[in-house]
């Protein structure tokens with residue numbers, strides 16, 4: 001038992017270290033928050049006119065914000081991989097690995113501090129959304145549940161990215177590699193357009209894409225859906241919360257042990 | 270006394286796209302508790318790899334090692350609890366202040382918040398970093414980082430320390446300061462394994478020296494044993510004309526304590542001596558008397574190169590395997606008690 005308490009204490013120490021960095025390098029925070037603002041404004045004003053209400057039955061801005069929430073937290077998760085690769089590259093991981101701390105602490109600390117990052121961008125995005133006309137039309141509890149689901153999903157992806165960062169070891173490469181994966185992942189989905197407008201195979205892909213389920217869940221929990229226009233008739237979108245939770249559980253079950261093992265056998269140089 | 274470190278037959282092979290590098294080649298090493306052992310060797314000898322294996326950072330491909338009674342492979346956490354490590358390159362966090370770095374390391378040694386803070390402040394003081402304590406490390410010089418990294422190794426006052434080239438990159442004053450710190454620690458009973466490229470440093474600090482090359486220990490003993498093998502001080506003369514080389518050799522053999530050695534290409538004649546500067550004066554007088562024109566003359570203390578020359582018959586930077594191996598064996602046979 002004291003082993004677990006110690007591991008939690010170690011993870012807290014690492015988290016604190018990561019948060020200090022956010023404070024010391026404010027540029028980081030500025031860009032974490034600026035890019036979602038940019039996305040909200042771009043989509044709300046560039047595409048809204050062209051896309052209209054489609055067959056979702058809600059105003060595009062209303063439809064859009066949950067999609068951008070999802071995209072932003074997914075992008076936010078890459079931060080875990082990039083930061084770990086950076087620590088490896090600078091040789092800092094060697095210091096940690098000679099200390100009698102829990103081997104999991106580095107990774108739990110990393111992923112935990114990235115949740116803080118994501119909370120900040122969610123808040124900023126939410127405010128921007130409110131400015132452009134997005135509204136929460138459900139209860140506060142439901143809205144919080146929506147935010148929680150987004151954060152949980154991003155947390156799970158953080159572990160995937162952590163693994164990638166430990167394997168790839170070069171921050172720039174992690175960054176580029178994750179772009180290549182994340183762009184299609186967040187665009188072949190119901191994030192910015194209704195998935196029924198996509199051509200055949202892409203539509204199926206989009207319907208089963210976990211990012212779509214997260215987005216759909218958030219939309220429903222924020223009350224940004226029109227009951228007269230139900231989601232596509234695919235199981236994941238009919239049961240988006242459950243489908244999302246299943247993904248979260250599977251990712252965490254695989255990538256937590258995998259990343260910890262990788263961490264233990266990785267040295268900086 | 271018990272052995273703080275016992276390593277047997279360590280083999281480490283780095284595999285990369287460009288091929289394999291055999292960094293450790295059956296390395297045996299013993300460090301007695303409460304002593305200082307200096308690992309001396311040229312670039313690429315395997316010093317850092319040895320430290321990394323002993324500090325659980327690397328898994329060896331063969332061989333075994335225990336540190337403070339704990340097996341590095343079977344019980345790495347027990348090893349880590351009992352050691353302090355400062356690697357060849359400072360592993361400090363740029364975005365944290367000096368204080369925050371040490372405080373964090375203290376907490377991760379599970380010293381608790383209170384004790385981590387006091388130890389951090391004490392060490393910053395001891396290493397002359399008080400003024401910079403609350404500035405982010407990003408603005409530290411190389412030497413300041415180095416000192417901070419060393420402070421991190423000491424924060425939990427572990428009974429065993431591993432320091433990989435602890436004074437590389439330090440200015441002379443800081444180097445002396447570091448030697449003092451190390452001497453104090455050792456006086457307090459800490460066991461220390463340090464690597465260095467400087468014979469002088471090993472001489473100052475270490476009770477025993479292990480010379481390593483090509484991933485194995487090629488000689489081991491006290492610095493006196495090693496130095497006597499190298500021949501202590503030597504007078505080195507470069508003569509102006511090829512024709513004088515023979516005569517210079519005769520003259521110098523007369524003032525030295527051994528045979529003079531000639532390096533024809535550079536017209537350099539070297540002879541081991543004892544007696545320091547007075548021998549130098551004598552050498553000049555006699556060379557002059559014999560009509561030898563001297564273009565350079567110096568008194569040298571043995572360097573790492575000399576140790577290598579005498580141990581392996583080749584200069585430290587030449588990476589020539591053939592021929593060296595045989596001599597390595599005979600040398601180890603002679604020296605290891």
Ligand SMILES: Nc1ncnc2c1ncn2[C@@H]1O[C@H](COP(=O)(O)OP(=O)(O)OP(=O)(O)O)[C@@H](O)[C@H]1O
Nearest residue numbers: 269283285290292311312313314315316317318319
């Ligand atoms: N990560 C690595 N990948 C491949 N080869 C490596 C790696 N690290 C070290 N080597 C090789 O292993 C050998 C031993 O290296 P090591 O770093 O242990 O030497 P060293 O004695 O510490 O040298 P130096 O004095 O330069 O620090 C060298 O030939 C080196 O090129």
Ligand SMILES: [Mg+2]
Nearest residue numbers: 316317318357
């Ligand atoms: Mg080295």
